[in-house]
Amino acid sequence: MLFAELKRLHSLPFFELLKQARAVHEANWPENDVQLCTLLSIKTGGCSEDCSYCAQSARYNSGVEAERLMSKEAIMERAKAARDTGSTRFCMGAAWRGVRGGTQRFEQVLDIVRDVSTLGMEVCVTLGELGADEAKALKEAGVTAYNHNLDTSPEHYPNIVTTHTYDDRLRTIRHAQDAGMSVCCGGILGLGETTDDRLKMLEVISEFNPQPESVPINSLMPMPGTPLEGKEAVDGFDVARMIAVTRIAVPKAKVRLSAGRTRMSDETQALCYFAGANSIFYGDKLLTAANPAIEKDRTLLAKLGLGTLAPNPGMAAPACEEERPLSPCCG
Structure with a gap:
Protein backbone atom coordinates (compact mmCIF):
# COMPACT_ATOMS: atom_id res chain seq x y z
CA MET A 1 0.00 0.00 0.00
CA LEU A 2 1.45 3.36 -1.03
CA PHE A 3 2.42 6.06 1.46
CA ALA A 4 -0.28 8.51 0.34
CA GLU A 5 -3.03 5.99 1.06
CA LEU A 6 -1.49 5.02 4.39
CA LYS A 7 -1.34 8.69 5.37
CA ARG A 8 -4.96 9.19 4.36
CA LEU A 9 -6.01 6.27 6.52
CA HIS A 10 -3.92 7.38 9.49
CA SER A 11 -5.45 10.87 9.27
CA LEU A 12 -9.04 9.62 9.51
CA PRO A 13 -11.05 10.41 12.64
CA PHE A 14 -10.12 7.79 15.22
CA PHE A 15 -13.45 5.94 15.27
CA GLU A 16 -13.72 5.95 11.47
CA LEU A 17 -10.25 4.39 11.21
CA LEU A 18 -11.15 1.73 13.78
CA LYS A 19 -14.40 1.02 11.97
CA GLN A 20 -12.58 0.38 8.69
CA ALA A 21 -9.85 -1.68 10.37
CA ARG A 22 -12.43 -3.77 12.21
CA ALA A 23 -14.24 -4.55 8.97
CA VAL A 24 -10.98 -5.74 7.37
CA HIS A 25 -10.15 -7.77 10.46
CA GLU A 26 -13.51 -9.54 10.55
CA ALA A 27 -13.34 -10.30 6.83
CA ASN A 28 -9.95 -11.98 7.19
CA TRP A 29 -10.01 -13.31 10.77
CA PRO A 30 -13.66 -14.22 11.49
CA GLU A 31 -12.80 -16.60 14.35
CA ASN A 32 -11.53 -13.63 16.39
CA ASP A 33 -8.79 -15.69 18.04
CA VAL A 34 -5.43 -14.46 19.34
CA GLN A 35 -2.09 -16.17 18.75
CA LEU A 36 -0.02 -16.71 21.90
CA CYS A 37 3.74 -16.61 21.31
CA THR A 38 6.65 -17.07 23.70
CA LEU A 39 10.00 -15.39 23.04
CA LEU A 40 13.17 -16.76 24.62
CA SER A 41 16.60 -15.16 24.41
CA ILE A 42 18.83 -18.20 23.81
CA LYS A 43 21.99 -16.08 23.63
CA THR A 44 21.88 -12.80 25.54
CA GLY A 45 24.17 -9.75 25.43
CA GLY A 46 27.59 -9.12 23.92
CA CYS A 47 26.22 -8.14 20.50
CA SER A 48 28.59 -6.18 18.24
CA GLU A 49 25.78 -4.10 16.68
CA ASP A 50 24.91 -0.56 17.85
CA CYS A 51 21.08 -0.60 17.70
CA SER A 52 20.24 2.42 19.87
CA TYR A 53 17.29 0.77 21.61
CA CYS A 54 18.96 -2.52 22.54
CA ALA A 55 20.35 -3.37 25.96
CA GLN A 56 22.17 -6.37 24.45
CA SER A 57 24.69 -4.25 22.54
CA ALA A 58 28.22 -4.60 23.89
CA ARG A 59 28.70 -0.89 23.14
CA TYR A 60 26.42 0.26 25.96
CA ASN A 61 26.69 0.01 29.72
CA SER A 62 23.18 -1.39 30.15
CA GLY A 63 23.86 -3.92 32.89
CA VAL A 64 23.05 -6.86 30.62
CA GLU A 65 25.84 -9.40 30.94
CA ALA A 66 27.02 -11.34 27.91
CA GLU A 67 26.01 -14.99 28.09
CA ARG A 68 26.84 -18.04 26.04
CA LEU A 69 24.30 -19.92 23.94
CA MET A 70 21.91 -21.76 26.25
CA SER A 71 22.12 -25.52 26.35
CA LYS A 72 19.65 -27.47 24.27
CA GLU A 73 18.32 -29.10 27.43
CA ALA A 74 17.56 -25.74 29.06
CA ILE A 75 15.88 -24.44 25.90
CA MET A 76 13.75 -27.56 25.57
CA GLU A 77 12.63 -27.18 29.18
CA ARG A 78 11.49 -23.60 28.47
CA ALA A 79 9.85 -24.61 25.20
CA LYS A 80 7.86 -27.38 26.89
CA ALA A 81 6.77 -24.97 29.63
CA ALA A 82 5.63 -22.48 26.97
CA ARG A 83 3.62 -25.19 25.21
CA ASP A 84 2.08 -26.35 28.47
CA THR A 85 0.88 -22.81 29.31
CA GLY A 86 -0.79 -22.36 25.93
CA SER A 87 1.81 -20.84 23.61
CA THR A 88 1.48 -21.99 20.03
CA ARG A 89 4.63 -20.33 18.66
CA PHE A 90 8.06 -20.51 20.26
CA CYS A 91 10.48 -17.83 19.09
CA MET A 92 14.18 -18.04 19.89
CA GLY A 93 16.34 -14.92 19.68
CA ALA A 94 20.12 -14.66 19.73
CA ALA A 95 22.14 -11.45 20.16
CA TRP A 96 24.34 -11.87 17.11
CA ARG A 97 25.04 -9.83 14.01
CA GLY A 98 24.11 -12.91 12.05
CA VAL A 99 24.86 -16.60 11.53
CA ARG A 100 27.17 -18.38 9.13
CA GLY A 101 26.89 -21.92 7.84
CA GLY A 102 29.57 -24.40 8.84
CA THR A 103 30.24 -22.78 12.22
CA GLN A 104 29.76 -24.60 15.50
CA ARG A 105 27.16 -22.17 16.81
CA PHE A 106 25.03 -22.42 13.67
CA GLU A 107 25.10 -26.22 13.84
CA GLN A 108 24.06 -25.95 17.50
CA VAL A 109 21.12 -23.74 16.54
CA LEU A 110 20.02 -26.17 13.82
CA ASP A 111 20.17 -29.03 16.34
CA ILE A 112 18.05 -27.02 18.80
CA VAL A 113 15.50 -26.15 16.10
CA ARG A 114 15.15 -29.81 15.11
CA ASP A 115 14.27 -30.78 18.67
CA VAL A 116 11.95 -27.83 19.36
CA SER A 117 10.09 -28.58 16.13
CA THR A 118 9.03 -31.96 17.56
CA LEU A 119 6.90 -30.28 20.27
CA GLY A 120 3.98 -29.38 18.02
CA MET A 121 4.45 -25.61 18.13
CA GLU A 122 5.37 -23.22 15.34
CA VAL A 123 9.09 -22.45 15.51
CA CYS A 124 10.36 -18.91 14.96
CA VAL A 125 13.94 -17.68 15.19
CA THR A 126 15.59 -14.27 15.07
CA LEU A 127 19.32 -14.59 14.56
CA GLY A 128 20.31 -11.43 12.70
CA GLU A 129 21.52 -11.46 9.12
CA LEU A 130 21.01 -14.57 6.99
CA GLY A 131 22.58 -15.73 3.78
CA ALA A 132 20.67 -17.83 1.27
CA ASP A 133 22.30 -21.11 2.36
CA GLU A 134 21.71 -20.46 6.06
CA ALA A 135 18.06 -19.66 5.37
CA LYS A 136 17.59 -22.95 3.53
CA ALA A 137 19.25 -24.87 6.38
CA LEU A 138 16.95 -23.26 8.95
CA LYS A 139 13.89 -24.09 6.88
CA GLU A 140 15.00 -27.72 6.49
CA ALA A 141 15.63 -27.96 10.26
CA GLY A 142 12.02 -26.99 10.98
CA VAL A 143 11.79 -23.21 11.26
CA THR A 144 8.27 -21.97 10.54
CA ALA A 145 8.96 -18.21 10.55
CA TYR A 146 11.96 -15.91 10.58
CA ASN A 147 11.71 -12.64 12.52
CA HIS A 148 13.62 -9.66 11.15
CA ASN A 149 12.13 -6.26 11.93
CA LEU A 150 12.74 -3.12 9.87
CA ASP A 151 12.39 -1.00 13.05
CA THR A 152 11.59 2.29 11.28
CA SER A 153 11.64 4.07 7.91
CA PRO A 154 14.60 3.89 5.52
CA GLU A 155 15.17 7.61 6.11
CA HIS A 156 15.26 7.41 9.93
CA TYR A 157 17.11 4.10 10.15
CA PRO A 158 20.67 5.55 10.05
CA ASN A 159 19.80 7.57 13.17
CA ILE A 160 19.08 4.33 15.02
CA VAL A 161 21.65 1.84 13.67
CA THR A 162 24.97 2.43 11.89
CA THR A 163 26.61 -1.01 11.95
CA HIS A 164 24.37 -2.40 9.22
CA THR A 165 22.07 -0.92 6.61
CA TYR A 166 18.40 -1.06 5.71
CA ASP A 167 19.40 -2.93 2.57
CA ASP A 168 21.08 -5.57 4.75
CA ARG A 169 17.73 -6.11 6.47
CA LEU A 170 15.84 -6.34 3.20
CA ARG A 171 18.36 -8.84 1.86
CA THR A 172 17.88 -11.13 4.86
CA ILE A 173 14.09 -10.97 4.46
CA ARG A 174 14.39 -11.92 0.80
CA HIS A 175 16.63 -14.90 1.66
CA ALA A 176 14.14 -16.11 4.28
CA GLN A 177 11.26 -15.85 1.81
CA ASP A 178 13.21 -17.57 -0.97
CA ALA A 179 13.92 -20.47 1.41
CA GLY A 180 10.18 -20.92 2.00
CA MET A 181 9.99 -19.54 5.51
CA SER A 182 7.25 -17.18 6.59
CA VAL A 183 8.51 -13.73 7.51
CA CYS A 184 7.68 -11.93 10.73
CA CYS A 185 8.56 -8.27 10.14
CA GLY A 186 7.45 -5.11 11.92
CA GLY A 187 8.86 -2.12 13.71
CA ILE A 188 9.28 -0.10 16.87
CA LEU A 189 7.33 3.02 17.80
CA GLY A 190 9.03 5.64 19.95
CA LEU A 191 12.51 5.83 18.38
CA GLY A 192 12.24 9.58 17.82
CA GLU A 193 10.55 9.02 14.47
CA THR A 194 7.77 11.06 12.91
CA THR A 195 4.36 9.73 11.95
CA ASP A 196 5.56 9.79 8.34
CA ASP A 197 8.48 7.54 9.33
CA ARG A 198 6.07 5.02 10.82
CA LEU A 199 3.96 5.00 7.68
CA LYS A 200 6.96 4.79 5.34
CA MET A 201 8.12 1.71 7.28
CA LEU A 202 4.65 0.22 6.86
CA GLU A 203 4.71 1.08 3.16
CA VAL A 204 7.87 -1.01 2.73
CA VAL A 215 3.75 -7.93 11.73
CA PRO A 216 4.89 -7.07 15.27
CA ILE A 217 4.14 -3.52 16.41
CA ASN A 218 6.51 -2.77 19.29
CA SER A 219 6.50 0.26 21.57
CA LEU A 220 9.96 1.24 22.78
CA MET A 221 10.87 0.05 26.25
CA PRO A 222 13.67 2.52 27.07
CA MET A 223 16.54 0.49 28.49
CA PRO A 224 19.04 2.04 30.96
CA GLY A 225 22.42 2.72 29.43
CA THR A 226 21.19 2.84 25.83
CA PRO A 227 21.06 6.07 23.77
CA LEU A 228 17.25 6.00 23.87
CA GLU A 229 16.89 5.45 27.61
CA GLY A 230 15.15 8.80 28.21
CA LYS A 231 12.45 8.50 25.57
CA GLU A 232 8.85 9.01 26.66
CA ALA A 233 6.24 6.27 26.46
CA VAL A 234 4.32 6.01 23.20
CA ASP A 235 0.74 7.27 23.48
CA GLY A 236 -1.80 4.44 23.54
CA PHE A 237 -3.96 6.06 20.87
CA ASP A 238 -0.91 6.24 18.59
CA VAL A 239 -0.35 2.51 19.08
CA ALA A 240 -4.00 1.75 18.32
CA ARG A 241 -3.88 3.90 15.17
CA MET A 242 -0.78 2.06 13.97
CA ILE A 243 -2.37 -1.32 14.69
CA ALA A 244 -5.45 -0.26 12.71
CA VAL A 245 -3.52 1.00 9.69
CA THR A 246 -1.36 -2.14 9.73
CA ARG A 247 -4.45 -4.35 9.77
CA ILE A 248 -5.79 -2.58 6.67
CA ALA A 249 -2.42 -2.56 4.87
CA VAL A 250 -1.53 -6.21 5.59
CA PRO A 251 -4.96 -7.81 5.99
CA LYS A 252 -3.96 -11.49 6.10
CA ALA A 253 -1.06 -11.06 8.54
CA LYS A 254 -1.19 -11.66 12.23
CA VAL A 255 -0.67 -8.20 13.74
CA ARG A 256 1.26 -8.67 16.96
CA LEU A 257 0.84 -6.33 19.91
CA SER A 258 4.41 -6.76 21.02
CA ALA A 259 6.90 -4.95 23.32
CA GLY A 260 5.56 -2.20 25.53
CA ARG A 261 2.42 -3.90 26.83
CA THR A 262 3.56 -3.45 30.45
CA ARG A 263 2.94 0.28 29.93
CA MET A 264 -0.57 -0.25 28.56
CA SER A 265 -3.78 -0.44 30.52
CA ASP A 266 -6.21 -3.28 29.88
CA GLU A 267 -8.44 -0.73 28.16
CA THR A 268 -5.67 0.32 25.74
CA GLN A 269 -4.89 -3.29 24.92
CA ALA A 270 -8.59 -3.98 24.35
CA LEU A 271 -8.68 -1.06 21.91
CA CYS A 272 -5.70 -2.56 20.05
CA TYR A 273 -7.40 -5.96 19.84
CA PHE A 274 -10.49 -4.28 18.41
CA ALA A 275 -8.32 -2.38 15.90
CA GLY A 276 -6.90 -5.63 14.53
CA ALA A 277 -4.22 -7.04 16.83
CA ASN A 278 -4.50 -10.81 16.99
CA SER A 279 -1.15 -11.95 18.34
CA ILE A 280 0.85 -11.24 21.50
CA PHE A 281 4.11 -12.27 23.10
CA TYR A 282 3.04 -14.18 26.15
CA GLY A 283 5.01 -14.97 29.28
CA ASP A 284 7.06 -13.25 31.93
CA LYS A 285 9.90 -11.86 29.82
CA LEU A 286 10.46 -10.50 26.33
CA LEU A 287 14.22 -10.78 25.67
CA THR A 288 15.56 -8.34 28.32
CA ALA A 289 12.31 -6.51 29.17
CA ALA A 290 9.38 -7.47 31.36
CA ASN A 291 6.17 -8.80 29.81
CA PRO A 292 2.65 -9.05 31.28
CA ALA A 293 2.21 -12.18 33.38
CA ILE A 294 0.48 -15.18 31.88
CA GLU A 295 -2.55 -15.12 34.17
CA LYS A 296 -3.08 -11.39 33.58
CA ASP A 297 -3.17 -11.97 29.83
CA ARG A 298 -5.50 -14.94 30.17
CA THR A 299 -7.86 -12.91 32.35
CA LEU A 300 -8.03 -10.04 29.87
CA LEU A 301 -8.64 -12.35 26.91
CA ALA A 302 -11.45 -14.02 28.84
CA LYS A 303 -13.02 -10.65 29.69
CA LEU A 304 -12.99 -9.75 26.00
CA GLY A 305 -14.35 -13.12 24.90
CA LEU A 306 -11.30 -13.79 22.73
CA GLY A 307 -10.19 -17.33 21.97
CA THR A 308 -6.68 -18.51 21.13
CA LEU A 309 -5.31 -19.77 17.84
CA ALA A 310 -4.24 -23.40 17.61
CA PRO A 311 -0.63 -24.13 16.61
CA ASN A 312 0.05 -24.73 12.93
CA PRO A 313 3.63 -26.01 12.67
CA GLY A 314 3.04 -27.18 9.09
CA MET A 315 1.87 -23.72 8.04
CA ALA A 316 2.80 -22.86 4.47
CA ALA A 317 4.51 -19.52 3.89
CA PRO A 318 2.40 -16.87 2.14
CA ALA A 319 2.50 -17.19 -1.64
CA CYS A 320 3.87 -14.54 -3.99
CA GLU A 321 1.47 -12.53 -6.10
CA GLU A 322 2.64 -13.08 -9.67
CA GLU A 323 1.51 -9.68 -10.91
CA ARG A 324 3.73 -7.83 -8.41
CA PRO A 325 7.54 -7.72 -8.13
CA LEU A 326 9.12 -9.80 -5.39
CA SER A 327 10.25 -8.27 -2.11
CA PRO A 328 13.44 -6.31 -2.74
CA CYS A 329 16.85 -7.68 -1.87
CA CYS A 330 18.23 -4.19 -1.53
CA GLY A 331 17.70 -0.63 -2.61
Whole structure:
Protein backbone atom coordinates (compact mmCIF):
# COMPACT_ATOMS: atom_id res chain seq x y z
CA MET A 1 0.00 0.00 0.00
CA LEU A 2 1.45 3.36 -1.03
CA PHE A 3 2.42 6.06 1.46
CA ALA A 4 -0.28 8.51 0.34
CA GLU A 5 -3.03 5.99 1.06
CA LEU A 6 -1.49 5.02 4.39
CA LYS A 7 -1.34 8.69 5.37
CA ARG A 8 -4.96 9.19 4.36
CA LEU A 9 -6.01 6.27 6.52
CA HIS A 10 -3.92 7.38 9.49
CA SER A 11 -5.45 10.87 9.27
CA LEU A 12 -9.04 9.62 9.51
CA PRO A 13 -11.05 10.41 12.64
CA PHE A 14 -10.12 7.79 15.22
CA PHE A 15 -13.45 5.94 15.27
CA GLU A 16 -13.72 5.95 11.47
CA LEU A 17 -10.25 4.39 11.21
CA LEU A 18 -11.15 1.73 13.78
CA LYS A 19 -14.40 1.02 11.97
CA GLN A 20 -12.58 0.38 8.69
CA ALA A 21 -9.85 -1.68 10.37
CA ARG A 22 -12.43 -3.77 12.21
CA ALA A 23 -14.24 -4.55 8.97
CA VAL A 24 -10.98 -5.74 7.37
CA HIS A 25 -10.15 -7.77 10.46
CA GLU A 26 -13.51 -9.54 10.55
CA ALA A 27 -13.34 -10.30 6.83
CA ASN A 28 -9.95 -11.98 7.19
CA TRP A 29 -10.01 -13.31 10.77
CA PRO A 30 -13.66 -14.22 11.49
CA GLU A 31 -12.80 -16.60 14.35
CA ASN A 32 -11.53 -13.63 16.39
CA ASP A 33 -8.79 -15.69 18.04
CA VAL A 34 -5.43 -14.46 19.34
CA GLN A 35 -2.09 -16.17 18.75
CA LEU A 36 -0.02 -16.71 21.90
CA CYS A 37 3.74 -16.61 21.31
CA THR A 38 6.65 -17.07 23.70
CA LEU A 39 10.00 -15.39 23.04
CA LEU A 40 13.17 -16.76 24.62
CA SER A 41 16.60 -15.16 24.41
CA ILE A 42 18.83 -18.20 23.81
CA LYS A 43 21.99 -16.08 23.63
CA THR A 44 21.88 -12.80 25.54
CA GLY A 45 24.17 -9.75 25.43
CA GLY A 46 27.59 -9.12 23.92
CA CYS A 47 26.22 -8.14 20.50
CA SER A 48 28.59 -6.18 18.24
CA GLU A 49 25.78 -4.10 16.68
CA ASP A 50 24.91 -0.56 17.85
CA CYS A 51 21.08 -0.60 17.70
CA SER A 52 20.24 2.42 19.87
CA TYR A 53 17.29 0.77 21.61
CA CYS A 54 18.96 -2.52 22.54
CA ALA A 55 20.35 -3.37 25.96
CA GLN A 56 22.17 -6.37 24.45
CA SER A 57 24.69 -4.25 22.54
CA ALA A 58 28.22 -4.60 23.89
CA ARG A 59 28.70 -0.89 23.14
CA TYR A 60 26.42 0.26 25.96
CA ASN A 61 26.69 0.01 29.72
CA SER A 62 23.18 -1.39 30.15
CA GLY A 63 23.86 -3.92 32.89
CA VAL A 64 23.05 -6.86 30.62
CA GLU A 65 25.84 -9.40 30.94
CA ALA A 66 27.02 -11.34 27.91
CA GLU A 67 26.01 -14.99 28.09
CA ARG A 68 26.84 -18.04 26.04
CA LEU A 69 24.30 -19.92 23.94
CA MET A 70 21.91 -21.76 26.25
CA SER A 71 22.12 -25.52 26.35
CA LYS A 72 19.65 -27.47 24.27
CA GLU A 73 18.32 -29.10 27.43
CA ALA A 74 17.56 -25.74 29.06
CA ILE A 75 15.88 -24.44 25.90
CA MET A 76 13.75 -27.56 25.57
CA GLU A 77 12.63 -27.18 29.18
CA ARG A 78 11.49 -23.60 28.47
CA ALA A 79 9.85 -24.61 25.20
CA LYS A 80 7.86 -27.38 26.89
CA ALA A 81 6.77 -24.97 29.63
CA ALA A 82 5.63 -22.48 26.97
CA ARG A 83 3.62 -25.19 25.21
CA ASP A 84 2.08 -26.35 28.47
CA THR A 85 0.88 -22.81 29.31
CA GLY A 86 -0.79 -22.36 25.93
CA SER A 87 1.81 -20.84 23.61
CA THR A 88 1.48 -21.99 20.03
CA ARG A 89 4.63 -20.33 18.66
CA PHE A 90 8.06 -20.51 20.26
CA CYS A 91 10.48 -17.83 19.09
CA MET A 92 14.18 -18.04 19.89
CA GLY A 93 16.34 -14.92 19.68
CA ALA A 94 20.12 -14.66 19.73
CA ALA A 95 22.14 -11.45 20.16
CA TRP A 96 24.34 -11.87 17.11
CA ARG A 97 25.04 -9.83 14.01
CA GLY A 98 24.11 -12.91 12.05
CA VAL A 99 24.86 -16.60 11.53
CA ARG A 100 27.17 -18.38 9.13
CA GLY A 101 26.89 -21.92 7.84
CA GLY A 102 29.57 -24.40 8.84
CA THR A 103 30.24 -22.78 12.22
CA GLN A 104 29.76 -24.60 15.50
CA ARG A 105 27.16 -22.17 16.81
CA PHE A 106 25.03 -22.42 13.67
CA GLU A 107 25.10 -26.22 13.84
CA GLN A 108 24.06 -25.95 17.50
CA VAL A 109 21.12 -23.74 16.54
CA LEU A 110 20.02 -26.17 13.82
CA ASP A 111 20.17 -29.03 16.34
CA ILE A 112 18.05 -27.02 18.80
CA VAL A 113 15.50 -26.15 16.10
CA ARG A 114 15.15 -29.81 15.11
CA ASP A 115 14.27 -30.78 18.67
CA VAL A 116 11.95 -27.83 19.36
CA SER A 117 10.09 -28.58 16.13
CA THR A 118 9.03 -31.96 17.56
CA LEU A 119 6.90 -30.28 20.27
CA GLY A 120 3.98 -29.38 18.02
CA MET A 121 4.45 -25.61 18.13
CA GLU A 122 5.37 -23.22 15.34
CA VAL A 123 9.09 -22.45 15.51
CA CYS A 124 10.36 -18.91 14.96
CA VAL A 125 13.94 -17.68 15.19
CA THR A 126 15.59 -14.27 15.07
CA LEU A 127 19.32 -14.59 14.56
CA GLY A 128 20.31 -11.43 12.70
CA GLU A 129 21.52 -11.46 9.12
CA LEU A 130 21.01 -14.57 6.99
CA GLY A 131 22.58 -15.73 3.78
CA ALA A 132 20.67 -17.83 1.27
CA ASP A 133 22.30 -21.11 2.36
CA GLU A 134 21.71 -20.46 6.06
CA ALA A 135 18.06 -19.66 5.37
CA LYS A 136 17.59 -22.95 3.53
CA ALA A 137 19.25 -24.87 6.38
CA LEU A 138 16.95 -23.26 8.95
CA LYS A 139 13.89 -24.09 6.88
CA GLU A 140 15.00 -27.72 6.49
CA ALA A 141 15.63 -27.96 10.26
CA GLY A 142 12.02 -26.99 10.98
CA VAL A 143 11.79 -23.21 11.26
CA THR A 144 8.27 -21.97 10.54
CA ALA A 145 8.96 -18.21 10.55
CA TYR A 146 11.96 -15.91 10.58
CA ASN A 147 11.71 -12.64 12.52
CA HIS A 148 13.62 -9.66 11.15
CA ASN A 149 12.13 -6.26 11.93
CA LEU A 150 12.74 -3.12 9.87
CA ASP A 151 12.39 -1.00 13.05
CA THR A 152 11.59 2.29 11.28
CA SER A 153 11.64 4.07 7.91
CA PRO A 154 14.60 3.89 5.52
CA GLU A 155 15.17 7.61 6.11
CA HIS A 156 15.26 7.41 9.93
CA TYR A 157 17.11 4.10 10.15
CA PRO A 158 20.67 5.55 10.05
CA ASN A 159 19.80 7.57 13.17
CA ILE A 160 19.08 4.33 15.02
CA VAL A 161 21.65 1.84 13.67
CA THR A 162 24.97 2.43 11.89
CA THR A 163 26.61 -1.01 11.95
CA HIS A 164 24.37 -2.40 9.22
CA THR A 165 22.07 -0.92 6.61
CA TYR A 166 18.40 -1.06 5.71
CA ASP A 167 19.40 -2.93 2.57
CA ASP A 168 21.08 -5.57 4.75
CA ARG A 169 17.73 -6.11 6.47
CA LEU A 170 15.84 -6.34 3.20
CA ARG A 171 18.36 -8.84 1.86
CA THR A 172 17.88 -11.13 4.86
CA ILE A 173 14.09 -10.97 4.46
CA ARG A 174 14.39 -11.92 0.80
CA HIS A 175 16.63 -14.90 1.66
CA ALA A 176 14.14 -16.11 4.28
CA GLN A 177 11.26 -15.85 1.81
CA ASP A 178 13.21 -17.57 -0.97
CA ALA A 179 13.92 -20.47 1.41
CA GLY A 180 10.18 -20.92 2.00
CA MET A 181 9.99 -19.54 5.51
CA SER A 182 7.25 -17.18 6.59
CA VAL A 183 8.51 -13.73 7.51
CA CYS A 184 7.68 -11.93 10.73
CA CYS A 185 8.56 -8.27 10.14
CA GLY A 186 7.45 -5.11 11.92
CA GLY A 187 8.86 -2.12 13.71
CA ILE A 188 9.28 -0.10 16.87
CA LEU A 189 7.33 3.02 17.80
CA GLY A 190 9.03 5.64 19.95
CA LEU A 191 12.51 5.83 18.38
CA GLY A 192 12.24 9.58 17.82
CA GLU A 193 10.55 9.02 14.47
CA THR A 194 7.77 11.06 12.91
CA THR A 195 4.36 9.73 11.95
CA ASP A 196 5.56 9.79 8.34
CA ASP A 197 8.48 7.54 9.33
CA ARG A 198 6.07 5.02 10.82
CA LEU A 199 3.96 5.00 7.68
CA LYS A 200 6.96 4.79 5.34
CA MET A 201 8.12 1.71 7.28
CA LEU A 202 4.65 0.22 6.86
CA GLU A 203 4.71 1.08 3.16
CA VAL A 204 7.87 -1.01 2.73
CA ILE A 205 6.43 -3.91 4.74
CA SER A 206 3.06 -3.90 2.97
CA GLU A 207 4.77 -3.87 -0.46
CA PHE A 208 6.68 -7.10 0.26
CA ASN A 209 5.77 -9.90 -2.13
CA PRO A 210 4.70 -12.06 -0.42
CA GLN A 211 3.48 -9.93 2.44
CA PRO A 212 4.71 -10.93 5.93
CA GLU A 213 2.87 -13.68 7.76
CA SER A 214 3.02 -11.58 10.93
CA VAL A 215 3.75 -7.93 11.73
CA PRO A 216 4.89 -7.07 15.27
CA ILE A 217 4.14 -3.52 16.41
CA ASN A 218 6.51 -2.77 19.29
CA SER A 219 6.50 0.26 21.57
CA LEU A 220 9.96 1.24 22.78
CA MET A 221 10.87 0.05 26.25
CA PRO A 222 13.67 2.52 27.07
CA MET A 223 16.54 0.49 28.49
CA PRO A 224 19.04 2.04 30.96
CA GLY A 225 22.42 2.72 29.43
CA THR A 226 21.19 2.84 25.83
CA PRO A 227 21.06 6.07 23.77
CA LEU A 228 17.25 6.00 23.87
CA GLU A 229 16.89 5.45 27.61
CA GLY A 230 15.15 8.80 28.21
CA LYS A 231 12.45 8.50 25.57
CA GLU A 232 8.85 9.01 26.66
CA ALA A 233 6.24 6.27 26.46
CA VAL A 234 4.32 6.01 23.20
CA ASP A 235 0.74 7.27 23.48
CA GLY A 236 -1.80 4.44 23.54
CA PHE A 237 -3.96 6.06 20.87
CA ASP A 238 -0.91 6.24 18.59
CA VAL A 239 -0.35 2.51 19.08
CA ALA A 240 -4.00 1.75 18.32
CA ARG A 241 -3.88 3.90 15.17
CA MET A 242 -0.78 2.06 13.97
CA ILE A 243 -2.37 -1.32 14.69
CA ALA A 244 -5.45 -0.26 12.71
CA VAL A 245 -3.52 1.00 9.69
CA THR A 246 -1.36 -2.14 9.73
CA ARG A 247 -4.45 -4.35 9.77
CA ILE A 248 -5.79 -2.58 6.67
CA ALA A 249 -2.42 -2.56 4.87
CA VAL A 250 -1.53 -6.21 5.59
CA PRO A 251 -4.96 -7.81 5.99
CA LYS A 252 -3.96 -11.49 6.10
CA ALA A 253 -1.06 -11.06 8.54
CA LYS A 254 -1.19 -11.66 12.23
CA VAL A 255 -0.67 -8.20 13.74
CA ARG A 256 1.26 -8.67 16.96
CA LEU A 257 0.84 -6.33 19.91
CA SER A 258 4.41 -6.76 21.02
CA ALA A 259 6.90 -4.95 23.32
CA GLY A 260 5.56 -2.20 25.53
CA ARG A 261 2.42 -3.90 26.83
CA THR A 262 3.56 -3.45 30.45
CA ARG A 263 2.94 0.28 29.93
CA MET A 264 -0.57 -0.25 28.56
CA SER A 265 -3.78 -0.44 30.52
CA ASP A 266 -6.21 -3.28 29.88
CA GLU A 267 -8.44 -0.73 28.16
CA THR A 268 -5.67 0.32 25.74
CA GLN A 269 -4.89 -3.29 24.92
CA ALA A 270 -8.59 -3.98 24.35
CA LEU A 271 -8.68 -1.06 21.91
CA CYS A 272 -5.70 -2.56 20.05
CA TYR A 273 -7.40 -5.96 19.84
CA PHE A 274 -10.49 -4.28 18.41
CA ALA A 275 -8.32 -2.38 15.90
CA GLY A 276 -6.90 -5.63 14.53
CA ALA A 277 -4.22 -7.04 16.83
CA ASN A 278 -4.50 -10.81 16.99
CA SER A 279 -1.15 -11.95 18.34
CA ILE A 280 0.85 -11.24 21.50
CA PHE A 281 4.11 -12.27 23.10
CA TYR A 282 3.04 -14.18 26.15
CA GLY A 283 5.01 -14.97 29.28
CA ASP A 284 7.06 -13.25 31.93
CA LYS A 285 9.90 -11.86 29.82
CA LEU A 286 10.46 -10.50 26.33
CA LEU A 287 14.22 -10.78 25.67
CA THR A 288 15.56 -8.34 28.32
CA ALA A 289 12.31 -6.51 29.17
CA ALA A 290 9.38 -7.47 31.36
CA ASN A 291 6.17 -8.80 29.81
CA PRO A 292 2.65 -9.05 31.28
CA ALA A 293 2.21 -12.18 33.38
CA ILE A 294 0.48 -15.18 31.88
CA GLU A 295 -2.55 -15.12 34.17
CA LYS A 296 -3.08 -11.39 33.58
CA ASP A 297 -3.17 -11.97 29.83
CA ARG A 298 -5.50 -14.94 30.17
CA THR A 299 -7.86 -12.91 32.35
CA LEU A 300 -8.03 -10.04 29.87
CA LEU A 301 -8.64 -12.35 26.91
CA ALA A 302 -11.45 -14.02 28.84
CA LYS A 303 -13.02 -10.65 29.69
CA LEU A 304 -12.99 -9.75 26.00
CA GLY A 305 -14.35 -13.12 24.90
CA LEU A 306 -11.30 -13.79 22.73
CA GLY A 307 -10.19 -17.33 21.97
CA THR A 308 -6.68 -18.51 21.13
CA LEU A 309 -5.31 -19.77 17.84
CA ALA A 310 -4.24 -23.40 17.61
CA PRO A 311 -0.63 -24.13 16.61
CA ASN A 312 0.05 -24.73 12.93
CA PRO A 313 3.63 -26.01 12.67
CA GLY A 314 3.04 -27.18 9.09
CA MET A 315 1.87 -23.72 8.04
CA ALA A 316 2.80 -22.86 4.47
CA ALA A 317 4.51 -19.52 3.89
CA PRO A 318 2.40 -16.87 2.14
CA ALA A 319 2.50 -17.19 -1.64
CA CYS A 320 3.87 -14.54 -3.99
CA GLU A 321 1.47 -12.53 -6.10
CA GLU A 322 2.64 -13.08 -9.67
CA GLU A 323 1.51 -9.68 -10.91
CA ARG A 324 3.73 -7.83 -8.41
CA PRO A 325 7.54 -7.72 -8.13
CA LEU A 326 9.12 -9.80 -5.39
CA SER A 327 10.25 -8.27 -2.11
CA PRO A 328 13.44 -6.31 -2.74
CA CYS A 329 16.85 -7.68 -1.87
CA CYS A 330 18.23 -4.19 -1.53
CA GLY A 331 17.70 -0.63 -2.61
